[in-house]
Amino acid sequence: MKYIVVVGAVIRDARGDVLCALRSDRMSMPGLWEFPGGKIEPGEAPEDALIREIREELGVEVEVGALVADYTHAYETVVVRLITYFAAIARGGVPLAKEHERLEWRSVEELSALAWAPADVPTVEALRRGTGG
Numbered sequence: 001m002k003y004i005v006v007v008g009a010v011i012r013d014a015r016g017d018v019l020c021a022l023r024s025d026r027m028s029m030p031g032l033w034e035f036p037g038g039k040i041e042p043g044e045a046p047e048d049a050l051i052r053e054i055r056e057e058l059g060v061e062v063e064v065g066a067l068v069a070d071y072t073h074a075y076e077t078v079v080v081r082l083i084t085y086f087a088a089i090a091r092g093g094v095p096l097a098k099e100h101e102r103l104e105w106r107s108v109e110e111l112s113a114l115a116w117a118p119a120d121v122p123t124v125e126a127l128r129r130g131t132g133g
């Protein structure tokens with residue numbers, strides 16, 4: 001089975017709302033919500049992978065903060081280890097959906113109402129519990 005290590009960003013605005021990204025028809029698992037990010041390349045540090053992926057997907061620079069969750073989920077054809085970190089957008093940048101269907105800011109209480117990629121559920125739970133970071 002293919003095994004990949006993926007990093008995801010938990011980006012919050014001044015109110016504490018969380019940036020949620022909807023996977024598009026051009027991606028696997030279309031219609032599910034995720035934390036923006038992607039696969040770590042060989043030899044790449046997780047924080048550097050997250051900075052690179054967020055630049056590609058959202059067009060903003062981020063500073064990577066504390067770990068939120070580290071969870072491995074076995075999908076039918078791939079095993080994904082998803083490591084999520086808090087991340088702060090630098091220099092007042094505005095995130096744009098360059099690859100996703102759309103982006104939405106949701107309060108922590110509202111997160112559970114979205115259909116998340118299964119690997120993301122522990123991150124959502126950690127945010128609801130107020131742990132991580």
Ligand SMILES: Nc1nc2c([nH]c(=O)n2[C@H]2C[C@H](O)[C@@H](COP(=O)(O)OP(=O)(O)OP(=O)(O)O)O2)c(=O)[nH]1
Nearest residue numbers: 006008027028034035036037038039080117119120
């Ligand atoms: N970026 C991101 N990927 C996630 C999350 N949760 C989750 O299961 N994944 C999965 C989806 C993909 O299989 C993989 C991320 O790979 P990727 O973003 O580099 O995308 P990819 O090139 O493999 O191609 P694709 O899956 O988008 O079609 O991890 C998440 O919160 N963020």
